[in-house]
Amino acid sequence: xxRDNAIFDIIEREHQRQLKGIELIASENFVSDQVMQAMxxxxxxxxxxxxxxxxxxxGCEVVDESENLAIERLKKIFDAEWVxxxxxxxxxxxxxxxxxxLKPGDKFMGLNLSQGxxxxxxxxxxxxxxxxxxxxxxxxxxxxxxxxxxxxxxxxRERPRLLIGGASAYSRxxxxxxxxxxxxxxxxxxxxxxAHPAGLIAAGELDNPLRYAHIxxxxxxxxxxxxxxxIILMGKDFDNPWGKTTPKGEIRKMSALLDSAVFPGxxxxxxxxxxxxxxxxxxxxxxxxxKDYQQxxxxxxxxxxxxxxxxxxxxxxxxTDNHCMLIDLRTKYPELTGKVAxxxxxQADITVNKNMVPFxxxxxxxxxxxxxxxPAITTRGVKEDMMxxxxxxxxxxxxxxxxxxxxxxVREKVNQTMKQFPIFAx
Ligand SMILES: Cc1ncc(COP(=O)(O)O)c(C=O)c1O
Numbered sequence: 001x002x003r004d005n006a007i008f009d010i011i012e013r014e015h016q017r018q019l020k021g022i023e024l025i026a027s028e029n030f031v032s033d034q035v036m037q038a039m040x041x042x043x044x045x046x047x048x049x050x051x052x053x054x055x056x057x058x059g060c061e062v063v064d065e066s067e068n069l070a071i072e073r074l075k076k077i078f079d080a081e082w083v084x085x086x087x088x089x090x091x092x093x094x095x096x097x098x099x100x101x102l103k104p105g106d107k108f109m110g111l112n113l114s115q116g117x118x119x120x121x122x123x124x125x126x127x128x129x130x131x132x133x134x135x136x137x138x139x140x141x142x143x144x145x146x147x148x149x150x151x152x153x154x155x156x157r158e159r160p161r162l163l164i165g166g167a168s169a170y171s172r173x174x175x176x177x178x179x180x181x182x183x184x185x186x187x188x189x190x191x192x193x194x195a196h197p198a199g200l201i202a203a204g205e206l207d208n209p210l211r212y213a214h215i216x217x218x219x220x221x222x223x224x225x226x227x228x229x230x231i232i233l234m235g236k237d238f239d240n241p242w243g244k245t246t247p248k249g250e251i252r253k254m255s256a257l258l259d260s261a262v263f264p265g266x267x268x269x270x271x272x273x274x275x276x277x278x279x280x281x282x283x284x285x286x287x288x289x290x291k292d293y294q295q296x297x298x299x300x301x302x303x304x305x306x307x308x309x310x311x312x313x314x315x316x317x318x319x320t321d322n323h324c325m326l327i328d329l330r331t332k333y334p335e336l337t338g339k340v341a342x343x344x345x346x347q348a349d350i351t352v353n354k355n356m357v358p359f360x361x362x363x364x365x366x367x368x369x370x371x372x373x374x375p376a377i378t379t380r381g382v383k384e385d386m387m388x389x390x391x392x393x394x395x396x397x398x399x400x401x402x403x404x405x406x407x408x409x410v411r412e413k414v415n416q417t418m419k420q421f422p423i424f425a426x
Contacts, residue, residue, distance in 0.1 A: 026373025073282035087230030144317030166193030199223025226281025338367030
């Protein structure tokens with residue numbers, strides 16, 4: 001077969017884009033060469049519907065070994081009793097939990113989307129909001145922290161069957177213990193989607209939700225620095241008999257319901273090449289150097305939030321406990337939308353995403369904020385002493401987002417700076 005230059009040229013251009021820029025998208029990271037090698041391996045050729053030792057295809061003995069390694073390593077990282085490493089993505093992990101725990105039309109409750117929640121926690125255009133009845137809680141207007149009083153008030157009144165913690169844009173630690181008490185009081189299942197801070201939790205830098213939640217879901221590609229994918233985990237509740245009965249009238253364990261919800265409930269054959277890459281990433285997360293990395297992610301995020309505040313920006317909640325922060329642009333530049341800010345910064349090779357901020361006056365297409373995170377630049381070796389300089393470059397662009405000579409000057413500085421921080425070995 002002739003080399004597919006159309007695609008490989010595109011891949012090379014993306015490689016150059018990643019090398020040259022300052023990557024501040026809070027949900028992105030740069031995986032290791034070993035993770036990429038596993039993903040690009042012959043394991044992509046194998047069909048393996050089912051689970052290790054119980055497959056619907058022959059020839060699965062070898063991939064059983066890598067899936068089992070992924071399972072064992074993941075359990076060790078989070079002190080889990082049961083895990084499923086097959087979800088193709090975070091949204092599919094969440095879908096499997098809904099399948100296992102709810103009937104269509106049941107009520108559930110998650111963080112409001114415009115205040116940091118994820119699409120799969122109840123957006124009207126997502127399966128969660130289409131097939132189930134979504135209720136929400138928000139953050140407090142005075143300090144940007146989760147409003148647990150309001151959550152309790154709505155939950156006691158509405159009695160959702162599933163209570164979801166976790167977010168896509170929330171920079172503070174969660175009170176999981178309070179949420180579990182609430183779930184127990186109203187008889188709900190408590191799920192935490194730790195997709196964003198999973199790497200920090202793995203390194204012991206933030207509280208481990210497995211100690212509180214019945215079920216925990218995550219992506220593997222954000223702070224956890226693995227391939228794109230999802231996972232589901234359970235701690236001490238894994239063995240609970242659940243009130244949902246099989247067609248034969250048996251009461252099944254929650255973990256068994258979740259396994260069948262992933263396959264055959266919402267997926268077919270697992271991506272064994274991605275599962276092998278997850279196993280590699282989990283091995284990396286168990287290495288002591290991963291803790292140093294996560295501590296640096298947090299130090300960088302704290303330094304960056306302080307630099308934004310020093311420049312007169314409104315950082316929602318005043319700072320960050322984790323890897324990310326939301327900048328409400330309205331305080332410093334009332335006319336500037338997140339959409340224009342994102343576009344101008346991308347032209348300067350600084351990648352961020354526009355984001356709704358709590359109590360936003362603009363639509364999700366315009367927004368009044370940007371979301372910024374440090375996992376990717378930290379992987380490249382950038383330290384906290386550079387955060388002031390990065391914020392200075394961002395501010396130069398945002399002060400004159402239409403000025404092409406400013407954008408060009410900032411881009412040249414960004415490209416020059418990032419030459420010192422290689423990513424890929426090849
Ligand atoms: C909290 C949370 N859950 C789930 C997801 C969905 O993950 P995926 O894009 O892999 O479906 C995201 C993605 O940003 C997320 O932030």
